[in-house]
Every structure is written in C-alpha cells, then in structure tokens.
Amino acid sequence: LAKTTQPISMDSYEGQEVNITCSHNNIATNDYITWYQQFPSQGPRFIIQGYKTKVTNEVASLFIPADRKSSTLSLPRVSLSDTAVYYCLVGDGGGGNKLTFGTGTQLKVEL
Amino acid sequence: GAVVSQHPSWVICKSGTSVKIECRSLDFQATTMFWYRQFPKQSLMLMATSNEGSKATYEQGVEKDKFLINHASLTLSTLTVTSAHPEDSSFYICSAEDPGTLRGKEQFFGPGTRLTVL
DSSP states (O other), X not given: OOOOXXXXXXXXXXXXXEEEEEEOTTOOTTOEEEEEEXXXXXXXXXXXXESSEEEEOSSOEEEEOTTOSEEEEEESSOOGGGOEEEEEEEEOOOTTXXXXXXXXXXXXXXX | OOOEEEXXXXXXXXXXXXXXXXXXXXXXXXXXXXXXXXXXXXXXXXXXXXXXXXXXXXXXXXXXXXXXXXXXXXXXXXXEEOSXXXXXXXXXXXXXEOTTSSSTTOEEEOOXXXXXXO
C-alpha cells in the first residue's frame, strides 16, 4: 500500500483558499487518490477522489500532476466549519480495498 | 449517498466485560466492511477486514480472539471487544464499500463508537 506524507497542520483565515499537498511517491498504476475530512468524534467523510489531472466537485478540487507522485487538495474560500483533519489516501479501489490512513493534516480556520 | 450507521454511539463498561458494536449499511449491500480504531489525537488504524460469510482478516498486531468480528449478512458486521480493559478505550469506526455506486471505489464511514472501559 502506498504511503502518504502530508503536513501535520495548517492555519488559515476565513475566505481564503487552502491548498493541502500530499506526497505519495510509491503510488501504483491502479491506485486512486482519495481525500477524507474528519471532525472530532466523527467518522471520516469523503471529499473527493481522482486518478489524474484535475477533478472538481461542489466542495473541493483535486490537482494531480502527470507523475501522480503527489496531489493537492484545494478548498476554496474556507470557513470556520472547515476546521478538521484532512486525510489523503491511495488505493487501488478494488473490492476489499484496504485504506491506510496517514497522519492527516489538521486545518485550523480562524476569523 | 450511502449511509453507514453504528450502534451504540458510545458505551461505558467495566473492565473484564465484553462489548458488541454493530455496523450497518442502511441503503446498500456491503460484502466488505472494515473496522478501525482511533486513539485521541491519532490517525485511524485499520484493525480488520470483515467479509460477508467468511472469516475476518486481521491486521498484524490485532488479536483476533480479543476483537471478534462477525459479518453475518450483507448489511451488518459486528465487532465484539472481549474481556475489555482500560487500554481498549478508544474510538471504533467501521466503513463499508458500496460496489453499486458510480464511484465504486469510495468507502463510507460510520459515525464511530466511543468505548470507555473503567
């Protein structure tokens, strides 16, 4: 399973764009990149998933360079409620896909 | 989206007793479910993979006789912490794959169960 490396923490202010980068140098050909958000005492919540280039949904964008050895989660105009831990995971997405959670990034958004 | 529930949401028990935690997929069938444990300020740690109709696969270092997993149906997996001790106090989270979604590679997580062993 590919290992991921993320910054331990990041601080931001409301209204700003936040970019969290994740390194996954050993990503395999079949691996997808998935980002989850977790609030205290809650289960992780799916944010976005991608394989290559750029993916955008209603809450975030995911940028993946051609070599796929890293990815960047972009949160536009964050608010206080975006304060959470963000996890980057890679996996092949097949049946019985085990997910290995890294340390995650604690994002703190202030006024 | 697919919903996974857990019951109970929190439980307090005495040392030496057993506690059962249920994980249900509410609107889809899950042949595979996963159990995680999370200690305060730490990441999720995968404990085991639960497969419907077969034995669970445990991660290295997880005692299978202490953490009994049963996946008797396509919508229910249970984790029983046997002879619980204070060091078993943790946040237990399950997840399930919904193979029927367009995003078939997404795992849906339950809300977690807070176990406190006195």
